[in-house]
Amino acid sequence: MVKQQTCLLTGKILVFDIGGTNIKYGLFSNKGRLLKTGEEETPKSYNNLLLFILDNVISNHNIGYVVLGIPGTISYANHKIIFAPNLKYLTNKYIVRDLNKKGNIHCLIENDANLAGIGEYYYKKERVKNFALVTLGTGVGGALINNGKIFTSKISSFELGHMKIVKDGRLCGCGKFGCFEAYASKIGLENTYSELTGEFLPVNDIISKARVMEKYSTKSFQIFGSYLGLGLSNIANLLTPEEIILSGGLSEVADLFFDTTIQTFNDNIYPSFINKIKLSISQLKNRAALFGGYSLAKVSQQRQS
Ligand SMILES: [Zn+2]
Numbered sequence: 001m002v003k004q005q006t007c008l009l010t011g012k013i014l015v016f017d018i019g020g021t022n023i024k025y026g027l028f029s030n031k032g033r034l035l036k037t038g039e040e041e042t043p044k045s046y047n048n049l050l051l052f053i054l055d056n057v058i059s060n061h062n063i064g065y066v067v068l069g070i071p072g073t074i075s076y077a078n079h080k081i082i083f084a085p086n087l088k089y090l091t092n093k094y095i096v097r098d099l100n101k102k103g104n105i106h107c108l109i110e111n112d113a114n115l116a117g118i119g120e121y122y123y124k125k126e127r128v129k130n131f132a133l134v135t136l137g138t139g140v141g142g143a144l145i146n147n148g149k150i151f152t153s154k155i156s157s158f159e160l161g162h163m164k165i166v167k168d169g170r171l172c173g174c175g176k177f178g179c180f181e182a183y184a185s186k187i188g189l190e191n192t193y194s195e196l197t198g199e200f201l202p203v204n205d206i207i208s209k210a211r212v213m214e215k216y217s218t219k220s221f222q223i224f225g226s227y228l229g230l231g232l233s234n235i236a237n238l239l240t241p242e243e244i245i246l247s248g249g250l251s252e253v254a255d256l257f258f259d260t261t262i263q264t265f266n267d268n269i270y271p272s273f274i275n276k277i278k279l280s281i282s283q284l285k286n287r288a289a290l291f292g293g294y295s296l297a298k299v300s301q302q303r304q305s
Helices: 001-011 046-059 095-102 112-123 186-197 203-211 213-237 247-254 258-268 285-304
Strands: 014-019 022-028 032-042 063-070 081-083 107-111 132-135 140-146 243-247 280-281
Touching: 001 063, 001 285, 014 046, 014 112, 014 186, 014 285, 022 046, 022 285, 032 285, 046 063, 046 095, 046 107, 046 213, 063 095, 063 112, 063 285, 095 107, 107 112, 107 285, 112 140, 112 243, 112 285, 132 213, 132 247, 140 213, 186 213, 186 243, 186 247, 203 247, 213 243, 213 247, 213 258, 243 285, 247 258, 247 285, 258 280
Parallel strands: 014 063, 063 107, 132 243, 243 280
Antiparallel strands: 014 022, 022 032, 132 140
């Protein structure tokens, strides 16, 4: 026990941001220095995911905490993953318990967007106390930070990507129709391109084509940006955050859609909110969840000491 307690207080912190397509990881020193990062395709089965995490724990010595960002809803009462629409094998899993069966690991889990929100809160250059964070990845995630705390409930974190923006719209991974995520995510962008052309093209190819002004890719990004602006205006009207920060993979190509997003956002937010609610792109890029994982572990560590 003494050894484990020492490890918790001085050991390194290994964070996994588990996405529907890729898994990112970051190894931090106990003092917060990012020692290394990596990104790989997300393992195709639950058992392989557990092995991937364990292999990384074993190969990086003296790990105090492992933090997992989960692309779905989590029960805070028992750490069960309730539903993960873009990585369905995680649904109904107790990943903390299962990792502990394979090795004595001090593991924390949090919704991936909430982790990114924590990362923005602690690492953003200008501290904002009330903001919303929207992650544009395989799906759409969201976090609301209210007076420095994550908004959540005993049921789960909220599911911003599944608010409805089109009545009887596209089928979403959650099984319902017309969700924000079915339009303003990587999947949504690919679906838009398919609707315009009748052909499937992976998101990276749509980006490459849009860079050379190909007609359908450019149009796909305009439609994407417009739906995104509409969804963000709903968030603004409902929650009046001081700022809405875009994070996740597609936020890194915001130059392809952000003007359209701002236009649609301003067309739809409550008139007195115009120019008061800032839209911005994360300064942490797609590493916000990794930094959030480190911050979460440090808060847990302070409770332990
Ligand atoms: Zn949905």
